[in-house]
Amino acid sequence: MNGVSLHRVHLPRGTLVSVRVGAAIRPDEVIGLRRGAMAPVHVPLTRPLHLQPSEVDAVLVVRPGERVEVDQPLALVEGGRAVTAPLAGLVLSVSRRDGTLLLAPLGPEQPVISHVRGRVRTIEEGALVIEVPAARLRGVGGSGDAVHGELVVGVPSPEDELRAAAIDSGATGKILVGGSRASAETLTRARAMGVAGIVLGGVLDKELRDFEAIQRRRRESGGMTGSFGILLVEGFGKVGIDRGLFTWFRAHAGRVASLFGADRLLYVYDAAPLPERRTLARVGDRVIAHRRPFQGRGGVLVALLDDLHAAQSGIPARMALVRFEDGRLAPVPLANIEATVAPTAH
Amino acid sequence: MTIGNPETIAGLARAELSLLIDIGSAWTKAAVVGRTRGRWRIAAHAAQPSSWDEAELIATLAARLAGSADPRVSGRLGVLLADAPRISVHTPTRPGRIALAAVSSELSGRAARLAAEAAGWVVVEAVTADDGRTVAERLSALQSAEVDAWLLAGGFDAEGGEGALEMAGLVAAARGGGRSPVVWAGSAALRDQVADFFDPGVLRPVANPRPSADRENPLPLRRYLDALIERLVERGAARQLAPIGFGRAVAELARAARLRILGVDLGARYATWASADENGIADSRVVASGGLASPSLTLPGRPARIAHSLSVAIDGLAVADALQNLRARPGSLPQTDEELAIVHAAARDLLGELAANGPATGGIDLLIGSGRTIAAAPVPAQAMQVLLDGIRPIGILQLAIDPAGALGPLGALRDDEIVEGLGMLRDDVLTPLGAAVVCQGGRPGHPAMRVAVRRAGWPALGPIDVRPGQVEVVPLARGQVAELEIELDTSATLGAPRRTRRLRATVSGGAVGLVLDARDVPLQLPRRTDDRRAVLTSWREAFTREASL
Numbered sequence: 001m002n003g004v005s006l007h008r009v010h011l012p013r014g015t016l017v018s019v020r021v022g023a024a025i026r027p028d029e030v031i032g033l034r035r036g037a038m039a040p041v042h043v044p045l046t047r048p049l050h051l052q053p054s055e056v057d058a059v060l061v062v063r064p065g066e067r068v069e070v071d072q073p074l075a076l077v078e079g080g081r082a083v084t085a086p087l088a089g090l091v092l093s094v095s096r097r098d099g100t101l102l103l104a105p106l107g108p109e110q111p112v113i114s115h116v117r118g119r120v121r122t123i124e125e126g127a128l129v130i131e132v133p134a135a136r137l138r139g140v141g142g143s144g145d146a147v148h149g150e151l152v153v154g155v156p157s158p159e160d161e162l163r164a165a166a167i168d169s170g171a172t173g174k175i176l177v178g179g180s181r182a183s184a185e186t187l188t189r190a191r192a193m194g195v196a197g198i199v200l201g202g203v204l205d206k207e208l209r210d211f212e213a214i215q216r217r218r219r220e221s222g223g224m225t226g227s228f229g230i231l232l233v234e235g236f237g238k239v240g241i242d243r244g245l246f247t248w249f250r251a252h253a254g255r256v257a258s259l260f261g262a263d264r265l266l267y268v269y270d271a272a273p274l275p276e277r278r279t280l281a282r283v284g285d286r287v288i289a290h291r292r293p294f295q296g297r298g299g300v301l302v303a304l305l306d307d308l309h310a311a312q313s314g315i316p317a318r319m320a321l322v323r324f325e326d327g328r329l330a331p332v333p334l335a336n337i338e339a340t341v342a343p344t345a346h
Numbered sequence: 347m348t349i350g351n352p353e354t355i356a357g358l359a360r361a362e363l364s365l366l367i368d369i370g371s372a373w374t375k376a377a378v379v380g381r382t383r384g385r386w387r388i389a390a391h392a393a394q395p396s397s398w399d400e401a402e403l404i405a406t407l408a409a410r411l412a413g414s415a416d417p418r419v420s421g422r423l424g425v426l427l428a429d430a431p432r433i434s435v436h437t438p439t440r441p442g443r444i445a446l447a448a449v450s451s452e453l454s455g456r457a458a459r460l461a462a463e464a465a466g467w468v469v470v471e472a473v474t475a476d477d478g479r480t481v482a483e484r485l486s487a488l489q490s491a492e493v494d495a496w497l498l499a500g501g502f503d504a505e506g507g508e509g510a511l512e513m514a515g516l517v518a519a520a521r522g523g524g525r526s527p528v529v530w531a532g533s534a535a536l537r538d539q540v541a542d543f544f545d546p547g548v549l550r551p552v553a554n555p556r557p558s559a560d561r562e563n564p565l566p567l568r569r570y571l572d573a574l575i576e577r578l579v580e581r582g583a584a585r586q587l588a589p590i591g592f593g594r595a596v597a598e599l600a601r602a603a604r605l606r607i608l609g610v611d612l613g614a615r616y617a618t619w620a621s622a623d624e625n626g627i628a629d630s631r632v633v634a635s636g637g638l639a640s641p642s643l644t645l646p647g648r649p650a651r652i653a654h655s656l657s658v659a660i661d662g663l664a665v666a667d668a669l670q671n672l673r674a675r676p677g678s679l680p681q682t683d684e685e686l687a688i689v690h691a692a693a694r695d696l697l698g699e700l701a702a703n704g705p706a707t708g709g710i711d712l713l714i715g716s717g718r719t720i721a722a723a724p725v726p727a728q729a730m731q732v733l734l735d736g737i738r739p740i741g742i743l744q745l746a747i748d749p750a751g752a753l754g755p756l757g758a759l760r761d762d763e764i765v766e767g768l769g770m771l772r773d774d775v776l777t778p779l780g781a782a783v784v785c786q787g788g789r790p791g792h793p794a795m796r797v798a799v800r801r802a803g804w805p806a807l808g809p810i811d812v813r814p815g816q817v818e819v820v821p822l823a824r825g826q827v828a829e830l831e832i833e834l835d836t837s838a839t840l841g842a843p844r845r846t847r848r849l850r851a852t853v854s855g856g857a858v859g860l861v862l863d864a865r866d867v868p869l870q871l872p873r874r875t876d877d878r879r880a881v882l883t884s885w886r887e888a889f890t891r892e893a894s895l
Binding site for chain 1: 394395397398399402406480481482485486488489490492508511512514515516517518519520521522524525542543544644646649663666667668669670671674675677678679680681682683684685686722724725
């Protein structure tokens with residue numbers, strides 16, 4: 001999509017928004033602050049107040065879910081004796097077994113970053129809606145965090161695999177455009193080298209799973225820093241990026257981009273319109289096929305067959321006759337191809 | 347067939363047409379209902395990816411009608427169809443998102459999750475006291491979740507429980523303020539205490555789905571969550587939702603035909619499981635992430651399980667890529683035999699999961715399959731096999747498909763109109779696949795059942811011995827009725843309460859015929875890969891070869 005799009009930034013609960021409606025924001029700008037909860041502590045209530053655990057309910061002045069400040073009373077008894085909060089935090093529960101209150105201290109303030117450039121349109125409960133003037137590419141798969149960085153093309157041709165050896169310190173902080181696949185080893189190295197994100201034509205599901213498992217283990221052991229996102233633009237398996245799109249990426253190397261792995265989105269700023277895709281291709285359109293045996297291959301739709309015809313699987317479908325770029329002429333279900341529309345054709 | 351009316355308006359022949367349209371998340375199905383020789387019939391139907399425009403759908407339907415329409419209207423079919431009244435349903439625009447906090451993942455958590463998923467919610471985050479995470483990690487996970495509602499469960503009714511209160515406190519802390527409701531489906535004894543954690547009106551108490559260690563009571567929670575999703579996510583348009591319409595149509599069919607019916611609609615995103623008894627009392631489960639483009643199909647281990655159920659050698663990695671591609675582009679079609687085999691295996695697996703998480707499927711009279719993967723399978727026998735292998739319904743039953751996807755739109759009519767609509771289109775809505783006798787058990791070396799088939803005007807067949815692990819398909823054409831005499835082995839059952847050894851039943855045929863299925867429930871497969879594939883191949887061939895007994 002080209003032009004201005006609305007992007008919704010989900011804000012974790014407890015975020016204090018620091019921007020206003022109408023404000024212009026940069027990808028690295030702090031839009032809010034949040035204090036996450038840390039490992040909770042047990043605050044004894046019964047011993048200081050000389051009560052039985054079963055009597056705690058009657059003297060509590062806070063309730064689970066409440067946020068308390070340091071020295072704020074938690075429980076009070078007649079005569080003015082009180083138990084106060086030893087630190088600021090969230091009250092999680094009160095135990096009738098041991099008479100303690102579970103309090104999760106609030107950690108240091110963490111910045112919340114939008115990772116997009118644009119203007120704040122609205123602030124909703126739990127979200128910020130931002131107008132983003134950029135070329136927007138929606139992928140078919142993705143993984144990881146929201147990141148932003150400069151766009152760099154990492155392979156000479158869209159059919160090439162992105163190799164681990166091709167990633168060096170020059171890619172740190174960048175969004176790397178790969179080719180038809182990347183192994184778990186390549187993805188792990190990219191992350192280790194500080195690459196912000198990777199755009200690929202395809203990836204094997206197993207490689208992606210292996211990479212995610214490695215990241216999960218590293219996160220659990222506390223050895224992971226920085227964010228990393230992956231976007232797939234064509235499909236799963238070894239699938240090259242469409243030539244037209246790859247050429248567009250090459251022409252936009254050096255531009256700032258925002259990648260949202262889990263949301264399967266890429267924004268590229270100050271960019272020419274993207275080549276678009278259209279379902280329901282017409283005769284004469286340049287098309288790209290999405291299912292095997294032609295997945296990722298480009299060609300030209302030369303004819304539409306009358307009536308329904310059975311695909312190899314036996315499913316009756318509207319069939320298109322496609323002259324692929326390798327010269328082969330093959331019938332393909334019309335539902336399995338998309339027209340690639342050059343931006344100049346708009 | 348003629349569509350049209352001899353009466354004319356301003357010199358033009360008038361056609362009595364209407365459209366039944368089901369706009370799915372991946373495919374749109376449309377059926378043209380027209381009047382022919384005094385009767386309303388489904389005159390044509392078509393399906394296309396939902397991303398294609400409506401003009402294309404109208405053009406396709408007009409082309410399908412062109413050969414059979416009255417010459418006086420055939421030149422104007424496109425205009426007539428575009429202007430025709432339509433009854434349409436659609437897949438919910440987005441599923442309801444819920445966060446679940448429960449004491450135990452296996453007891454209260456499982457019961458609450460199943461109830462939520464059956465009501466069409468997607469559980470975006472689930473924390474339990476036994477999930478291995480720290481309290482801070484659980485709190486952080488709940489705070490980061492973007493949800494429409496919260497679901498709390500835990501504690502048996504008679505006992506209360508500190509653990510349930512701790513989870514309630516966690517939700518109260520994570521939720522902060524806001525408008526999102528909190529459903530309390532935990533111990534009844536703790537209701538008032540938990541209500542105190544939230545502002546007045548926030549907590550909605552519902553009967554505990556796990557009131558004691560040995561009892562489950564998920565229905566009140568499911569009904570409540572059904573109503574809540576309608577209020578929060580699809581306000582005021584519930585009848586126009588395809589899963590709701592499908593369930594209503596199945597219920598009405600059951601009531602009108604005095605049959606126990608199970609209908610399954612397997613779409614790209616949603617799976618709907620609608621069962622109804624002969625009084626039309628229905629029970630629907632709508633699983634928002636139960637369809638073929640569901641992320642659950644690609645969770646670790648599942649592609650390998652699906653590969654394990656294939657008769658052809660395709661490894662789990664290729665299956666995973668194919669399922670991910672299906673998820674990425676649900677409007678595309680399996681083009682190769684291998685991809686179709688994977689899709690059908692995935693459909694069987696999803697149906698098996700639905701069957702395992704619901705009440706027993708024994709004792710149904712009619713099983714209806716809907717959704718493109720089942721109802722538009724290239725060969726009817728493939729649809730029959732997906733239904734029987736996936737659901738494993740023990741007993742004697744009829745099977746049918748909804749090829750035009752008409753049940754959902756018909757179910758969107760008003761109560762009194764559904765009866766009329768189904769009655770008018772009774773011969774066209776469902777395509778009979780035939781009948782099946784599915785038994786459980788059996789002893790090696792002995793027939794699990796011996797079946798004699800008597801068809802009016804045809805020589806009697808059998809008795810046919812069906813050994814454990816075998817499936818036989820007997821020719822029985824659509825409309826043809828057969829009397830069955832079934833003799834069961836002492837170790838086999840058809841699910842009847844009494845262990846009757848000899849039974850008689852009347853069944854009618856369809857596009858596939860009569861299936862005699864002694865493959866046990868659940869299906870039993872050899873461990874060795876080659877043996878397993880040989881067995882799976884023999885089953886596939888039994889279904890798809892021309893019935894020749």
